[in-house]
Amino acid sequence: MPPAQMPERRIARHLADDRGQGIDAAPARRMEPISLRTPLALLLISLGAIAAVWWWMATPITLPRAPIDPNAKLQCVSYAPFRGEQTPLVPTTHISAEQIAEDMAQLAKVSDCVRTYSIENGLDQVPALAAKVGLKVIQGIWLGSNRIKNQAQIVTAVRLAKDYPGIVTSLVVGKGVLLRGEMTTADLVGYVRQVKSLVTVPVTYADVWEYWLKNREIYDAVDFVTIHILPYWEDMPVRAKFAAVHVDSIRKRMGVAFPGKEILIGETGWPSQGRMREAALPSRTNQARVVSEILDLAKREGFRVNLIEAYDQPWKRQLEGTVGGYWGLFDDAGRAVKYPPGAPITNVPSWKLQMMAGMALAVVTFGVALLTLRRRPWTPRLSAWLGVAVSATAGGMLLGIATDKMIYESYGLGGWLQWGALLAAAIASPLLCAHALVAGKSLPTFLELLGPREGRNASATNILLGLALAVAAVIAAETALGFVFDPRYRDFPYASLTMAVVPFACLTLVNRPQAGVRPIAESCFAGLFAISAIYIGFNESTDNWQAIWTCAIYLLLAVTLWRARAAQNPG
Numbered sequence: 001m002p003p004a005q006m007p008e009r010r011i012a013r014h015l016a017d018d019r020g021q022g023i024d025a026a027p028a029r030r031m032e033p034i035s036l037r038t039p040l041a042l043l044l045i046s047l048g049a050i051a052a053v054w055w056w057m058a059t060p061i062t063l064p065r066a067p068i069d070p071n072a073k074l075q076c077v078s079y080a081p082f083r084g085e086q087t088p089l090v091p092t093t094h095i096s097a098e099q100i101a102e103d104m105a106q107l108a109k110v111s112d113c114v115r116t117y118s119i120e121n122g123l124d125q126v127p128a129l130a131a132k133v134g135l136k137v138i139q140g141i142w143l144g145s146n147r148i149k150n151q152a153q154i155v156t157a158v159r160l161a162k163d164y165p166g167i168v169t170s171l172v173v174g175k176g177v178l179l180r181g182e183m184t185t186a187d188l189v190g191y192v193r194q195v196k197s198l199v200t201v202p203v204t205y206a207d208v209w210e211y212w213l214k215n216r217e218i219y220d221a222v223d224f225v226t227i228h229i230l231p232y233w234e235d236m237p238v239r240a241k242f243a244a245v246h247v248d249s250i251r252k253r254m255g256v257a258f259p260g261k262e263i264l265i266g267e268t269g270w271p272s273q274g275r276m277r278e279a280a281l282p283s284r285t286n287q288a289r290v291v292s293e294i295l296d297l298a299k300r301e302g303f304r305v306n307l308i309e310a311y312d313q314p315w316k317r318q319l320e321g322t323v324g325g326y327w328g329l330f331d332d333a334g335r336a337v338k339y340p341p342g343a344p345i346t347n348v349p350s351w352k353l354q355m356m357a358g359m360a361l362a363v364v365t366f367g368v369a370l371l372t373l374r375r376r377p378w379t380p381r382l383s384a385w386l387g388v389a390v391s392a393t394a395g396g397m398l399l400g401i402a403t404d405k406m407i408y409e410s411y412g413l414g415g416w417l418q419w420g421a422l423l424a425a426a427i428a429s430p431l432l433c434a435h436a437l438v439a440g441k442s443l444p445t446f447l448e449l450l451g452p453r454e455g456r457n458a459s460a461t462n463i464l465l466g467l468a469l470a471v472a473a474v475i476a477a478e479t480a481l482g483f484v485f486d487p488r489y490r491d492f493p494y495a496s497l498t499m500a501v502v503p504f505a506c507l508t509l510v511n512r513p514q515a516g517v518r519p520i521a522e523s524c525f526a527g528l529f530a531i532s533a534i535y536i537g538f539n540e541s542t543d544n545w546q547a548i549w550t551c552a553i554y555l556l557l558a559v560t561l562w563r564a565r566a567a568q569n570p571g
Helices: 008-020 037-057 097-107 123-133 147-163 185-196 209-214 240-257 284-301 314-320 351-373 382-409 412-439 446-450 460-485 494-510 520-540 545-562
Strands: 076-078 113-115 136-141 168-175 203-208 225-228 263-268 305-307
Touching: 037 351, 037 382, 097 123, 123 136, 123 147, 136 147, 147 168, 147 185, 168 185, 185 203, 203 209, 203 263, 209 225, 209 240, 225 240, 240 263, 240 284, 284 305, 351 382, 351 412, 382 412, 382 494, 412 460, 412 494, 446 460, 446 520, 460 494, 460 520, 460 545, 494 545, 520 545
Parallel strands: 076 113, 076 305, 113 136, 136 168, 168 203, 203 225, 225 263, 263 305
Antiparallel strands: none
């Protein structure tokens, strides 16, 4: 029956349905021929933008010296033998001699010395194995609040110093025990003097540089001063480009404060992955830059430096978040050097593969939109195609970054489930929204998915789109609350969240329903995101672009949810 012959009530309902889907209900428009020139032009622009961004991100850096150079060995590097799921947090963990021997043989090619922190978990084997490959050892003694364990550590370390003269060059009695508040200064001095009376090698204590200034009485007890300078972890985080200058300035300051004794920089370095702290950005290039510049400075100024650390240590992520596991010059699983001599140093060494994956996602997104046209007898508005293009471009630019972040930041089953679910929603979002944009559908509300049966939209695409929205909203809410109440070790999910939220925002902008009430659930989420974004922005500072980006996406998601409309149930 033609529209003119419909009963008045049916005509009104028909038009209301179309307005609710954001579609122009004019019959003449539905008969317009479909032109492919607009989507094809937008696709080419999208692909060009994706290629340009990835080419820019892959630009390598130039350094004064290679971080790892077999022709100019490192003075010393911190060593922990743990791989994969191995962790010293489990007391029964014991690393085999064969595994440590493999590491010693590799490290002997790039360093003259290794520093250890304990004799537990098989680390008492290090001096013997280091001697076989010509490595020196700065032997650590781990001290804590347990006096019995402390004495056991001392006995073993003293024995190693006597059994391997010329290999064990010094003993470090305690590391960060004052920082952790596990011992008084007087007790620590007692342990240092005890060890000094038992060995002939130099004895020291190691801690963050500020704690030496707060506990000057330790200076008289040690043979040399061992300070830790970690620009990333400073109370006022230091940018990577200023890290070497910061290390040198602290070293000189400590030399004035403690004259007459050598100052050893016992720990310094930079993480290759993890969250920003103000302007301090963990990255591959920044790690390489900091290490290179500190080593160059040490050579010119003639001071000793020990880098932290030889290998990435996944177990540290349990204590320090993602950033704790990525301070190594070698990766964990493959024991591969991060910066092979002669190879360009870039943040995205696999950028070509990541670029192609992003382009493929963009092509598929446009493909979904074009396939939707075959089932629809109208030409979408230009705004719909622009929404598809923006969604495809954002997804293509960020897919590689989001995937990398999922791999590096997922820890434990819960982490893999959380970030895997967010990445899945981020990939699904541009595809499902492309279909909805061209089909004239609006963003479903939570009420349509979880509300009364009579009010639900049972179409498969609508359910999937709503599920993607729900996953993104729930994970975004969890992360936002985390940044408000416990932010120190949390990663910013800016890449995956942007991929997911931008298509939702485009869909709401183009196909927003004109009728219906504002749902209470979406309103609550919108308020949470808005308030959290404002707080996080102030708390993290404007120097932290990861935080500002994430806050911007929280606000965009808040606006998107606030604009949602739910159809009113009849009666």
